[in-house]
Amino acid sequence: MTDTPAAAGTSAAAPAPSAPDALGQVRASLAGTLMERMGIEILEAGPERVVGTMPVAGNTQPYGLLHGGASVVLAETLGSFGAMLHAGPDRQAVGVEVGASHHRGPRDGVVTGTATAVHLGATTATYEVVVEDSRSKRVCTARLTCLLIARRGG
Numbered sequence: 001m002t003d004t005p006a007a008a009g010t011s012a013a014a015p016a017p018s019a020p021d022a023l024g025q026v027r028a029s030l031a032g033t034l035m036e037r038m039g040i041e042i043l044e045a046g047p048e049r050v051v052g053t054m055p056v057a058g059n060t061q062p063y064g065l066l067h068g069g070a071s072v073v074l075a076e077t078l079g080s081f082g083a084m085l086h087a088g089p090d091r092q093a094v095g096v097e098v099g100a101s102h103h104r105g106p107r108d109g110v111v112t113g114t115a116t117a118v119h120l121g122a123t124t125a126t127y128e129v130v131v132e133d134s135r136s137k138r139v140c141t142a143r144l145t146c147l148l149i150a151r152r153g154g
Contacts, residue, residue: 023042023044023045027042030042034073035073035077038054038058038059038070038073038074039054039055039058039059040052040053040054040073040074040077041053041054042078042081045081045082045085046082046085047082047083047085047086047117047120047125048082048116048117048120049082049114049115049116049117050078050079050081050082050085050114050115050127051078051112051113051114051115052074052077052078052112052113053110053111053112053113054070054074054110054111054113055109055110056106056107056108056109056110056111057108060107063105064107065105065106065107066105066106066107066111066139068100068102068105068140071100071102071111071113071131071139071140071142072098072100072140072142074111074113074129074131075098075100075113075115075129075131075140075142075144076095076098076142076144077113078113078114078115078127078129079095079098079115079125079127079129079142079144079146080093080095080144080146081115082115082117082125082127083125083127083144083146083148086117086120086125086148087125087148089151090150090151091148091149091150091151092148092149092150092151092152093125093146093147093148094146094147094149095144095145095146096124096145096146096147097143097144097145098142098143098144098145099142099143100140100141100142100143101140101141101142102139102140103137103138103139103140103141104133104137104138104139105139106133106134106139109133109134110134111131111132111133111134111139112131112132112134113129113130113131113132114129114130114132115127115128115129115144116128116129116130118143121148122148123147123148124145124146124147124148125145125146125148126143126144126145126146127143127144127146128141128142128143129141129142129143129144
């Protein structure tokens, strides 16, 4: 299960924050995390859609191809941030299921992931995440479901 903090200043009942506000909240929460170590950068963030990039270098398996687990980390990161923004400040999003199909393994460059909301409900949020290489060839297709729970203190 992956915990993601709820974004400050948003709520499920209120309209989505402006893109710069949401993006700033997401970027601030990356410091010291796995996402930072993997070089994930968030380019766009909102409850409906999150876009981010990750370098292939440093995230490969022994054959020199992008590690499938790295693609899943990117997918779960993007979907979780969308769910976090949907959840609002009194709730947090926790990943409860992720599945991925790997289509090709790039050896270099940067991959771009786009998480698109499939379902934004009161208790769950589901995203389809497409990861593409620098030539816009699909690398991975993933689906993430997050449970939206009451925010825990501390």
